[in-house]
Amino acid sequence: MAQYLTSPLNFALTETSFFGIASLGSARCLLDHGRKVLDLVQCYGGVSSSALAAAVLLTSPDKIQEYLEGLYQLVDEISPLQYGAVTPGYDLIASVRAVLSNVLADDAHENASGKLYVKVTELRLVDKYTHVTVHHVDQGSSSCKQTKGPRYFEVGDKCWQLGNEIEISVFQSKEELIEVLLGAIYVPWFPSWHLPRFRDKFIGDATLSRRESFPVATSFSFPNGHLVKLSPGPRSHVTMRDKLAVGWIDTSGQRFDISSLQLFRVGDGLFPPPKDFLQTYLAEGYEDAIRFLKFYHAYEDNDKGLYKPRQREYAIIHGINDLK
Template sequence: MKHINLSFAACGFLGIYHLGAASALYRHGRKLLKDVKAFAGASAGSLVATVLLTAPERIEECNEFTYKFAEEIRRQSFGALTPGYDFMARLRSGMDLILPANAHELAHNRLHVSVTNTKTRQNYLVSKFSSREDLIKVCLASQLTILSSHTFEEERGSTWAAQPVLLASSFLPIYAGLKPVEYNGQKWVDGGLTNGLPILPVGRTVTISPFSGRLDISPQDKGQLNVYVNVAKQDMMLSVANLVRLNQALFPPSKRKMESLYQHGFGDAIKFLLKENWFE
């Protein structure tokens, strides 16, 4: 039996690409998914990994919610950081409807979330979750790269509370004004800063990213110099298109563009399934 892992890269608002890829894998990649032992992700990628693992039949519902949510954020004067706008409450309402009652049980020891310790600058992959409530609170900050002032606790050899873990995974310090996740004297930030594309030690890890690069499922930019840069363990092509994508990752693009990103994610995943003889 093959040992396959799926890893979704950190990408902020480009998470809609991940949803397109996840939809293609769910519809046409059953042969692949039956061999998947673990799911991994950083920042927005960790949320899509969670949905594909625990509620794959609701990917399309998650997709529609993302369109509406992004449009709501675009209408705000300062986006998700607009004073008085309750980003967390709005996202919570969507996740409450999507994740099943046993989501934390399905995710336990199969979902690996990337987080960074600010003091040591070391990366950690967290895979133990104690309750559905913890997992929902974790997902609240994992879809979009926005800061949050929640906390979490590390206990070596025991369970990490899932809520603060994914909140930490989605913390990106380029957004000013909010503090890193703190608990017991430790500060934690976005796992995408140190490991934006977790590769698990056992088996083959299939990599998924909306940025063009040396990846299994990703856009393939044409007519570019064959130059790559390694950003937080993710090999990205140095291209104008990737610079545009970086801007879109930080600020949600129009619905038309998001629909296009979704379709590109779907199409790139189909190409991968056909290439690997996993399509059905």
């Protein structure tokens, strides 16, 4: 049975490595070959680096290429450093702030309010010498499907407790919008990084509060409408290797698990791969969007873009669940 997109439509980008370059590839494809689909979208959602890609697509679509070039410049900035983005004295958050400040328009917060939904985790400053009871300690193991930690992170002379996952969709200024986007990618592991703050709350990457070793679907409190999630293509699906968990111990002495997929994403952000790898991410994201548009009979055939559909490979669709 043919599938078609109908209005109103809410659109969510999935988590991707190194500041959502694959998501930027999808965004470029939608601008090249899916303008009619974008006209139907009422709200965008993003988690981690995909939130930044969603913000640029929503508020500054004409700056997608400029944002991409800014990320490539980040690679040039980080690569010579001895320890990548974790080199003492280097502030990755400040560098990303400069890129966003340059790309986003002065009224970006007005265009984003009520239309952009960003997931973050609240970070609470606690006494590092607070007694930790057995109830704070994760009793799981790397063989568990779900784990409970981590709960605490010690960074320099401070200790942070993970709070609840929160959703932000109203922004009072461009600076506040940028601060929320920086919070979406912040991890409280490096004392030289600026700590993002949303009003009276410190915030970090939403994936920090996830307790699962498996990647999980994210829900947003969008207004009524059809929700579509642009996810990686079938050849990018999680494998059993990605579901293996690595055991770590945090500052409270508790054990927690992190899947190798998430570990890869963290490493990919701190030690960015060469540009040719990043261009591969971009092409794969573009191709995912082509597959998405063709499935919904919404692909606009024209001479735009760098990548063209591989006609014979789109004859068999793996199923609607691969595209939602």
